Amino acid sequence: MQADPRDERRKQIMEAALPVFAANGFHGTSNRAIASAAGIAPGLIYWYFKNKEDLFTTILDTYAPFSRIAIPFATLAEVPPQVVLPRLVARIAELMTDRRTLLVMRLLIAETITNPDAGLRLNSMVKSILDPLAEYLRGQIARGRLRDGEALLMAQTVISMTVFFLIRRVVGQDADLLAYTIDDFSIFLVATFMAAYGA
Numbered sequence: 001m002q003a004d005p006r007d008e009r010r011k012q013i014m015e016a017a018l019p020v021f022a023a024n025g026f027h028g029t030s031n032r033a034i035a036s037a038a039g040i041a042p043g044l045i046y047w048y049f050k051n052k053e054d055l056f057t058t059i060l061d062t063y064a065p066f067s068r069i070a071i072p073f074a075t076l077a078e079v080p081p082q083v084v085l086p087r088l089v090a091r092i093a094e095l096m097t098d099r100r101t102l103l104v105m106r107l108l109i110a111e112t113i114t115n116p117d118a119g120l121r122l123n124s125m126v127k128s129i130l131d132p133l134a135e136y137l138r139g140q141i142a143r144g145r146l147r148d149g150e151a152l153l154m155a156q157t158v159i160s161m162t163v164f165f166l167i168r169r170v171v172g173q174d175a176d177l178l179a180y181t182i183d184d185f186s187i188f189l190v191a192t193f194m195a196a197y198g199a
Contacts, residue, residue: 006048009048010048010049010058012038013034013038013040013045013048013049013055014055014058014059014062014063015100016034016037016038016039017029017034017037017038017055017056017059018059018063018100018103018104018107019037019103020033020034020037021056021059021103021107022103022104022106022107022110025107025110025111025114026052026053026056026111026115026118027114029052031045031052034052034055059104060104060107060108060121060125063100063101063103063104064104064125064128069088069091069092069095069129070091071084071087071088071091071132073132073133073135073136074132074135074136076136077136077139077143080140080145081137081140081145081146081190081193081194082190082194084136085158085186085189085190085193086183086186086187086190088133088158088162089162089182089185089186089189090182090186092159092162092163092166093162093166093170093182096163096166096167096170096171097170102170102171108121108122108125109122126159129159130152130155130156130159131152131155133155133158133159134151134152134154134155135151137151137154137155138151144199145198145199146197146198146199147197147198147199149197154193154197157193158189158193161189161192162185162189165177165185
């Protein structure tokens with residue numbers, strides 16, 4: 001089946017607009033700058049998006065990092081954390097090497113300073129991975145694989161450790177952390193998590 005040219009053009013505009021938004025913020029970005037980056041006439045943006053805000057939110061919805069993790073936690077109830085957590089780390093690591101993920105993160109963090117709605121969107125994106133992970137961990141507690149505890153804080157710990165490690169390793173190119181592979185980190189994370197929360 002052949003791709004719809006309209007979808008391809010929308011994607012082209014989004015791919016061109018993302019770095020412009022990331023560099024200048026929502027309010028600092030003009031349709032003219034987006035059109036210039038996309039190699040199109042400014043008015044053509046309105047053929048594919050209602051307005052600049054529609055383009056902006058479509059980009060965030062499309063390239064939001066945590067909503068793209070897509071690990072089916074609800075179907076993994078019988079799978080122990082020692083198997084699930086390395087899968088999660090690997091998927092987050094894969095996303096963090098995607099330039100679009102880093103641009104969206106940069107954009108959202110910068111926008112939260114001046115735009116409360118951006119903060120709500122950022123929280124919503126983070127919850128899209130935290131809540132399913134916490135629910136999975138509650139199930140593991142119920143199965144006796146983990147000690148009773150605050151599953152949401154357990155999930156927060158896993159995500160925070162992973163994202164901060166990857167930011168320093170991928171974005172910051174930290175020489176100390178580049179000495180470790182993603183597998184090295186996964187092994188350490190699982191061992192630390194199970195030492196803290198294992199039944």
